[in-house]
Amino acid sequence: MREEKTPETCSRCGACCAPDAEFCRNCGGKLRTAMDSVSVTTVAKGAMPPIPAVPLPSVPPPAGMGAAPSPCSPSGDHMKASARNPRKLPLTIIAMVAVVLLVITGFVVTYNLHLWGSHAVPYFSADDESPSADDVLARLQGDRFNAKKRQEFSKEKRGAYLRLDGVQEGERIERTQEITVVESLGPGVPEGTIGEDEGTATEILSDMGVPVTKYTMVSDDPGKVVATFPQDGHALEERDGTAKTSATKTDTGEADGTDTGTNVGEAAPDSPDGIKFAVGVKGDGVPVEVYGVAQAEAERLLRSRGFEVGxxxxxxxxxxxGKVVRTEPQIGKESAASRATMYIGANAKDLRASMMITADGVEESELYHGKTPSDLSTLIGQWCTDAGDCVELAPTDSTNEGTQPVRYLQMKRDGEHVGAERLDNLPGVHYMPDYDVDKPEGAFRYQLGTGSTGVLDIYDTNQLALCGTQPRNGVGWYCDHGTPKSWEESDDDGRQHKDSGLVYRMSDYLIVVPVDADIASVSRSGYFVQSDEKTGQADADRPYLLIRDPRLYDADDREVSALSMDGGMAVVNPFIPTESGSPKMKFAPAPSAESAYYLVQPSPFDWTAMGEGEAVCDEQGCDVATKAPVKQKAADMTIAQIRSAVKRGDFTPIAGRYCQKKTGDCLTLDDDGTVTGPRSGYVKHDAMSTTLTIQSSVRATWFPEGTVKDHALELKAPESDTYCMNDRAGENQGEACLSGDYAYGSDIRQPLTLTYYAKGLDLSQHDEYDQYAFYGVTPPDPDTPFLHRPEALRPPPPADENVYYLVD
Structure with missing residues (x-):
């Protein structure tokens, strides 16, 4: 019979536990069963007697654990109860699992809410309305991304969002990772275009959404892009006559604040001219490399090309x-001129010195020798505010074109003369020898230009008192309350009448402020009307004008009486310098960013003088597949465009087969300039083909200068094709034919020369010498392009009987 073990009662909580259990199933405490069940039968001698067990008090279960368990029953009912109630996990474990689940859920939720960890970059391209770059930047920075902005040129409107650099929309990144928002500056010429080859430049500019035209310019670096419009790194502006600062590409993270002449969000400027670029070619003229070069280096370069230099x-x-701003003849244009004038940028001190005029033929005296800063030709040009208000300073109509110096200017707006008849800096009616900057006298002494500030003033110096609109000068009349009357109109002796109603009226007054002029000293002297309005300072790095604005004065200040209290003439005109001092009426406006009319720096390249150029892209861009210009045929091009293409070796516009009506002989002209004749010796003494190049000009023809030459191209084979033979020296070719015995050979064949005449040129309209009637030939058909072989200018002229018409 099996011995039944006695259940154990936990001494901590009183729970009934299995007989063999070491730990309480209820509270986990250590049970005493294992030790107490061991019987100690012997006690060592001298050992302490057994200590009787001390009953421990019952420990109530922890809060939340339920009622205290029942004590063990010897009948074993607790075992049956255990069988009926399976063991449950401790509630603490359940609680811990719940906490873990809550933590995991919190991590997932906060991660998806971007409260920690990586973050998803928003989508912008899918927006219904294209956002601006500033909107995208603000959104990213509002979401605490490390975002900055960069600008580049594109066909999109200025301010438009183009893309993100460094990340993709929707990508998850850390907030510390840098994002660059790319903003459109509108169409323009990206920095670094100059120096590229033609193909690369075409690819760079092909997607700007505006026409792109190519030109050629004289250069020491042929084959490379040497000039652009707008300038390298600048935006394309509207050609409306206004001057606006061009934008430059920036790699900084912040918006650079550069004014590109259009408002953010405006459509890209609609410029019919589009973008232009020039490829360098060898030739005679001032090379483009002269622009922007220091004076000494530019002079050396020009002299090395044989120029006399001014x-x-x-x-x-x-x-x-100190650098070349422009030249005459024009930079980059082919020219046979032997003298070149360099226009060098100057600061206030050097500019004033260059404007000095000394009266020739005037005997110097103790007081005067006539030296004044009165050559105003340096001020000719367009001057504009940053807001786009422009005036032009131009020589007066009385100034002979090309005459130096220019002493009188006038203002124009939109090409029309406005304001005073003339502006200068020689006060009153005195002659120039009466003035000298070293010993200034009279009103001249109080002009700004005679001081040391470098500031100049030009104005209507002949401001007499006005009777109505008539200056009070001469005799035989008087002013009757503002109305001119002759002495004869008076009932009595009109000479006895005193003038009444004479006034001084405010007229044009301009102040010129070159770079490094001390305009601050002029301001401190009290010269200007001071305004309480907060305005920015004028840009001291650009020369500018200040133009007196009558609208800034009260009506009583714009017109003042010229008569003294006793009816006599007043001595002082308050609007201009006089013998008594500087203008009594202070100048308004004072210098500021808003009032300054900045000199519009002329382009060093006169693109209009370069011909029509070659259109390589239209508004839709270039050939999308190749990024190369689509080749055109002559029918779609001007003669200038054809000449430009042929000049760079592209004969595509005029390539084809040309045939004579009379003989049936044909010439084939390939895209590369190779011409092939019908038989050996026809185009070259020993071959059926040779290669042509364009000549700089068409040789003398049978027609007057002008239209015919302007609509023709002269093509010639190389000099090496020259062939000669005589009885003494035998045969030879090339330059040897032109020297020694060969020069007098009996048979010298010159290289092939062909003249191309464009469609639409009716030679019969230019036959001033009646050559067609004289030689009995018919003028060529003007509706078909043709080639003519001049045959050393032997007659007859190009005729239907001897030209080669384009067949296919």
Whole structure:
């Protein structure tokens, strides 16, 4: 019979536990069963007697654990109860699992809410309305992304969002990772375009959404892009006559604040001219490399090309001081001129010195020798505010074109003369020899230009008192309350009448502030009307004008009486310098960013003088597949465009087969300039083909200068094709034919020359010498392009009987 073990009662909580259990199933405490069940039968001698067991008090179960368990029953009912109630996990474990689940859920939720960890970059391209770059930047920065902005040129409107650099929309990144928002500056010429080859430049500019035209310019670096419009790194502006600062590409993270002449969000400027670029070619003229070069280096370069060199100083931006701003003849244009004038940017001191005129033929005296800063030719040009208000300073109509110096200017707006008849800096009616900057006298002494500040003033110096609109000068009349009356109109002796109603009226007054002029000293002297309005300072790195604005004065200040209290003439005109001092009426406006009319720096390249150029892209861009210009045929091009293409070796516009009506002989002209004749010796003494190149000009023809030459191209084979033979020296070719015995050979064949005549040129309209009637030939058909072989200018002229018409 099996011995039944006695259940154990936990001494901590009183729970009934299995007989063999070491730990309480209820509270986990250590049970005493294992030790107490061991019988100690012997006690060592001298050992302490057994200590009787001390009953422990019952420990109530922890809060939340339920009622205290029942004590063990010897009948074993607790075992049956255990069988009926399976063991449950401790509630603490359940609680811990719940906490873990809550923590995991919190991590997932907060992660998806971007409260920690990586974050998803928003989508912008899928928006219904294209956002601006500023909107995208604000959104990213509002979401605490590390975002900045960069600008580049594109066909999109200025301010438009183009893309993100560094990440993709929707990508998860850490907030510390840098994101660059790319903003459109509208169409323009990306920085670094100059120096590229033609193909690369075409690819760079092909997607700007505006026409792109190519030109050629004289250069020491042929085959490379040497000039662009707008300038390298600048935006394309509207050609509306206004001057606006061009934007430059920036790699900084912040918006650079550069004014590109259009408002953010405006459509890209609609410029019919589009973008232009020039490829360098070898030739005679001032090379493009002269532009922006220091004076000494530019002079050396021009002299090495055989030019006599002259210099003229002009106002210029600070970065062009001491450098070539432009030249005559024009930079980059082919020219046979032997003399070149360099226009060098100058600061206030050097500019004033260059404007000095000394009266020739005037005997110097103790007081006067006539030296004044009165050559105003350096001020000719367009001057504009940053807001786009422009005036032009131009020589007066009385100034002979090309005459130096220019002493009188006038203002124009939109090409029309406005304001005073003339502006100068020689007060009153005195002659120039009466003035000298070293010993200034009279009103001249109080002009700004005679001081040391470098500031100049030009104005209507002949401001007499006005009777109505008539200046009070001469005799035989008087002013009757503002109305001119002759002495004869008076009932009595009109000479006895005193003038009444004479006034001084405010007229044009301009102040010129070149770079480095001390305008601050002029301001401190009290010269200007001070305004309480907060305005920015004028840009001291650009030369500018200040133009007196009558609208800033009260009506009583714009017109004042010219008569003294006793009816006599007043001595002082308050609007101009006089013998008594500077103008009594202070000048308004004072210098500021808003009032300054900045000199518009002329382009060093006169693109209009370069011909029509070659259109390589239209508004839709270039050939999308190749990023190369689509080749055109002559029917779609002007003669200038054809000449430009042929000049760079592209004969595609005029390539084809040309045949004579009379003989049936044909010439084939390939895209590369190779011409092939019908038989050996026809185009070259020993071959059926040779290669043509364009000549700089068409040789003398049978027609007057002008239209015919302007609509023709002269093509010639190389000099090496020259062939000669005589009885003494035998045969030879090339340059040897032109020297020694060969020069007098009996048979010299010159290289092939062909003249291309464009469609639409009716030679019969230019036959001033009646050659067609004289030789009995018919003028060529003007509706078909043709080639003519001049045959050393032997007659007859190009005729239907001897030209090669384009067949296919």
């Amino acid at each position: 210099v003229k100083l002009v106002p210029a931006d600070r970065d062009m001081i």
